[in-house]
Amino acid sequence: MSRAALLVLADGRFPAGGHAHSGGAEAAVKAGRITSAAGLEDFCRGRLHTAGLVAGALAAAAVLGVPPGDLDAAADARTPSPALRGAARRLGRQLVRAARASWPSAELDALARDFPKGAHHPVVLGVTARAAGLAPVDAAYCALYESVSGPATATVRLLSLDPFEATGVLARLAPELDRAADTAVEAARWALDEGAGALPAASGPLLELGAEWHAGWPVRLFAS
Amino acid sequence: MTAAGVRAHARIVARADGRGGTALPVLDGAGPLAPRRTRASGDGARVMLVGAMSGPLGGDRFRVEARVEEGARLSVGSAAATLALPGQAKGEARYAVRLDVARGAELHWLPEQLISAAGSDLSVTTRAEVAAGARLVLREEQVLGRVGEEPGRLTSRLTVRVAGRTVLDQELRCGPGAPGGWDGPAVLAGHRSVGQLVVVRPEFAERPAEARTLGECAALMPLAGPAVLVSAVAPDALALRRVLDEALALLG
Amino acid sequence: MHLDHPHHGPAAVSADAHRPDGSRRALRIGLGGPVGSGKTATVAALCRALRDELSLAVVTNDIYTREDAEFLLREAVLPPERIAAVETGACPHTAIRDDISANLEAVEDLEDTVGPLDLILVESGGDNLTATFSKGLVDAQVFVIDVAGGDDIPRKGGPGVTTADLLVVNKTDLAPYVGSDLARMAADAKAQRAGLPVVLQSLRGGTGVADVAAWVRERLAAWTA
Structure with missing residues (x-):
């Protein structure tokens, strides 16, 4: 395996469409729930332990070889918002494209073929990490980091927040992200034996509600 | 500390009586979980869960099972809110709800709120198995703390399967000791009431419900299957109930 | 080792000229340029000029989701x-240059x-003079620049002005009112572009979008040849 492949995959410039998604930050900013770096930190911490943990476990389980179809169904059940399911599938389809160009593999080809409208992004992320020769924990880190880096970057643009403050938020979350990655991998190992139903189902009601609210806006900067 | 906590188990079985009505061949339970048959409306049976003691307390293990057999109709409510309190026994209290709805059957599971009092530690798991062609209305409401107090620790997982496929699996963790950010802008943002209303109807397979928002803090969301979830957060239990009722009325 | 199956599922290589079923895909032309230079008006005029002879579609990349799309609608x-x-x-420049995946999804969905x-x-959101489209997308x-944005823009150059396959200097009818020197703009553009074509147009009179439409037809002829 190549550890450096993790840097390629986790790079914010990896061309898989993430830049157009705020991870719920645009809705939270408009609702007045994020107005500062402190609010951003609170938002990111909540997202890390809910949607982030679920994404991390899904991605790690895909690396371990839990069937992508099972994981995709588990992701559907853990994503009640149709707007978020749509966004996750669009991002999954965009990632499959970049992944197949970067790490050609029969499993990625099969994923693209079996999910023409896109599989959930964390599932694709896991299959990609597997194709790149990465470990389950690498995929979990990638998913968890994206769950907080997306909102941080978006908030810099939405609030003209000082980018140094936003980066400070991400750095402060690092120790929690380490623990969440371990939890995600442990859960993924359970799922290997017990099935995808054993994966965490942590939810943030306002992430789902905000996504539905956001999807109804006629004018917005971010896709989700 | 040796107190072991209370074990309580209630069982309800609803069966079509062959004359267009619903019989209750099993209606077991006592103490904190006593099911009572009440006057029915229409051809369904109606049961009220009457708690003879407060609870659950730390270390308690409660379990409620309801099975609605083919063609039967059952509606279950509770006489009062369930209050989770700190107990003498160590460890968390557990409350398991298992619902099973057979083909052609209908269950309305509409208990009153669960109130997570300061210092309590409760884990609730609700699992509904709904057969193809069955109908379910399930409401859960969590109130974080009595008026003016901090909430206890609450973990609540809700899993709904329809025709063997999981259409909803959601866990909310909040209160002291819950993972960070639970009261922040991604999860509850200071709201002290949170609710879920799940409606499963076979006709949603053909004509899925339309997604819609009810203000910025509530939404009706079609799930990946013949079901919808209404999810809401609200400042208090009354406002929460109002928005869940409004959403249910929208579904017709 | 899996490179021998290039056409399974969606095309993995963005610049691939073929669709998964082996047929030739549509020609993709990007329109970029600063805010207010007349990109959307040019797209609308092109659609009117070409829609009876060609099967065409448009992808917009507005800074706010749907403004340009709503205008076209x-x-x-x-x-x-x-x-x-x-x-x-x-x-907007990221979506057309650095991470083109959402735009590729959109063009493939349309096909x-x-x-x-x-x-x-593919119309870019209004951006700066350095914003260009990736060859993987178009x-x-x-x-598209305009006379009202300053007649020194062609002289300043930048990747858009110097490397675009076609430079359009729009709103020539406004030149007398904003004090822009059209001859100078044309001469500067010619000097910057090493022989690449330049069109001066006004959508409010004269031949309108005809020159740009003719250039598009030439491109299409070369694409399908």
């Missing part, structure tokens, strides 16, 4: 199913849903 230049809008996360298509116009690009 209001103007009724194409049926709504032939207009797709892509969100750009406040970074799937309303195809077969001859031509897809086959040719048009850069």
Whole structure:
């Protein structure tokens, strides 16, 4: 395996469409729930332990070889918002494209073929990490980091927040992200034996509600 | 500390009586979980869960099972809110709800709120198995703390399967000791009431419900299957109930 | 080792000239340029000029999701199913150059849903003079500037002005009112562009979008040859 492949995959410039998604930050900013770096930190911490943990476990389980179809169904059940399911599938389809160009593999080809409208992004992320020769924990880190880096970057643009403050938020979350990655991998190992139903189902009601609210806006900067 | 906590188990079985009505061949339970048959409306049976003691307390293990057999109709409510309190026994209290709805059957599971009092530690798991062609209305409401107090620790997982496929699996963790950010802008943002209303109807397979928002803090969301979830957060239990009722009325 | 199956599922290589079923995909032309230079008006005029002879569709990349798409819908230049809008996360140049995946999804979806298509116009959100389209997204690009934005823009150059396959200097009818020297703009553009074509146009009179439409037809002829 190549550890450096993790840097390629986790790079914010990896061309898989993430830049157009705020991870719920645009809705939270408009609702007045994020107005500062402190609010951003609170938002990111909540997202890390809910949607982030679920994404991390899904991605790690895909690396371990839990069937992508099972994981995709588990992701559907853990994503009640149709707007978020749509966004996750669009991002999954965009990632499959970049992944197949970067790490050609029969499993990625099969994923693209079996999910023409896109599989959930964390599932694709896991299959990609597997194709790149990465470990389950690498995929979990990638998913968890994206769950907080997306909102941080978006908030810099939405609030003209000082980018140094936003980066400070991400750095402060690092120790929690380490623990969440371990939890995600442990859960993924359970799922290997017990099935995808054993994966965490942590939810943030306002992430789902905000996504539905956001999807109804006629004018917005971010896709989700 | 040796107190072991209370074990309580209630069982309800609803069966079509062959004359267009619903019989209750099993209606077991006592103490904190006593099911009572009440006057029915229409051809369904109606049961009220009457708690003879407060609870659950730390270390308690409660379990409620309801099975609605083919063609039967059952509606279950509770006489009062369930209050989770700190107990003498160590460890968390557990409350398991298992619902099973057979083909052609209908269950309305509409208990009153669960109130997570300061210092309590409760884990609730609700699992509904709904057969193809069955109908379910399930409401859960969590109130974080009595008026003016901090909430206890609450973990609540809700899993709904329809025709063997999981259409909803959601866990909310909040209160002291819950993972960070639970009261922040991604999860509850200071709201002290949170609710879920799940409606499963076979006709949603053909004509899925339309997604819609009810203000910025509530939404009706079609799930990946013949079901919808209404999810809401609200400042208090009354406002929460109002928005869940409004959403249910929208579904017709 | 898996490279011998290039056409399974969606095309993995963005610049691939073929669709998964082996047929030739539509020609993709990008239109970029600063805010207010007349990109959307040019797209609308092109649609009116070409829609009877070609099967075409448009992807917009507005800074705010649907403004440009709504304009095209209001103007009724194409049926709504032939207009797709892509969100750009406040970074329109990223969506056309650095991470083109959302735009590729949009053009492929259009080919799937309303195809077969001859031509897809991809309109960038209004941006700066350095914003250009990736070759992975479009086959040719048009850069639209206007006389009111300052007649020194061609002289200043920048990737859009110097490298676009076609430079359009728009709103020539306004030149007398804003004090722009058209001859100087044309001469500067010629000097900057090493022989690449320049069109001076006004959509409010004269031949309108005819020169740009003719250039598009030439491109299409070369694409299908």
